[in-house]
Amino acid sequence: MVLEIHGHAVALLVRLVAEVCKEKEIPYEVVSVAVYKGEHKSPAFKEFQPFGQVPYINDDGFILYESRAICRYLVKKYEGQGTPGLVPTDPKSEALFEQAASVEYSNFYPFALGIAAEKIIKKHRGLEAGEARVKELLTNLNAKLDAYEVILGKQAYLAGESVTLADLFHLPYAAIVIEEVGFDVLANRPNVARWWQAISSRPAWQAVKASA
Known part of the structure; x- marks a missing residue:
């Protein structure tokens, strides 16, 4: 399953998560959320992101929100590929x-x-x-x-x-x-x-x- 980033493609923190995916050579797709229509505040969206904010990710069934946490997770999971050292381990x-x-x-x-x-x-x-x-x-x-x-x-x-x-x-x-x-x-x-x-x-x- 390709990593899903749920949010609007031009939203700032969606772009941040996408940037890290590019750094780490992680294939992803943006699952569009019509934030201009308030879709991120819908019960269906808030089932996965209770604060009604974008983005959240779905990584083969693993749901995670908060962009900085997402970026840390991706860097650690894909430590062996792409740009090294984005989160040092020493x-x-x-x-x-x-x-x-x-x-x-x-x-x-x-x-x-x-x-x-x-x-x-x-x-x-x-x-x-x-x-x-x-x-x-x-x-x-x-x-x-x-x-x-x-x-x-x-x-x-x-x-x-x-x-x-x-x-x-x-x-x-x-x-x-x-x-x-x-x-x-x-x-x-x-x-x-x-x-x-x-x-x-x-x-x-x-x-x-x-x-x-």
Whole structure:
């Protein structure tokens, strides 16, 4: 059975899971969920994803939701193929990976998600962005990226010298902030700019950045 990713092909976290599938050379199919019609809130969908969010996967009967958990699972299950080392197994390297993954989740994701919600999601709903809220979010994000600049001045990636899931977790929402909304958060941050170029130019991301 081919791995099923249940969600909308352009949904950001569906694309993240698809990117990891590409990295690990995992065949998959997107089982389309009409989120614009609220299908992800239906009882049939919530039987497998009780929060009514996309994506979840069906791996030969094994159901798993939460994109970061899905990505970790796929990397560990298919450890012997595709891009190596996305989740290190050496205790110290794994600890540094978990540190970097926590940095993404706590210090990047909330602010980038908020910007995407204001500038993209509201637009799709015919609403105006709260520009004061956007300014606040961007100020906070810039402060966090100043710390990224320090970290990335010492090493190539957030967890060390090799790319890991902690770096790839940034891809969907950083692309929104930098490329779609157009906030220049890379200015005067050459280390962050170099890192972003390295991860955003990966063939796996280029293959799914518009649609899984």
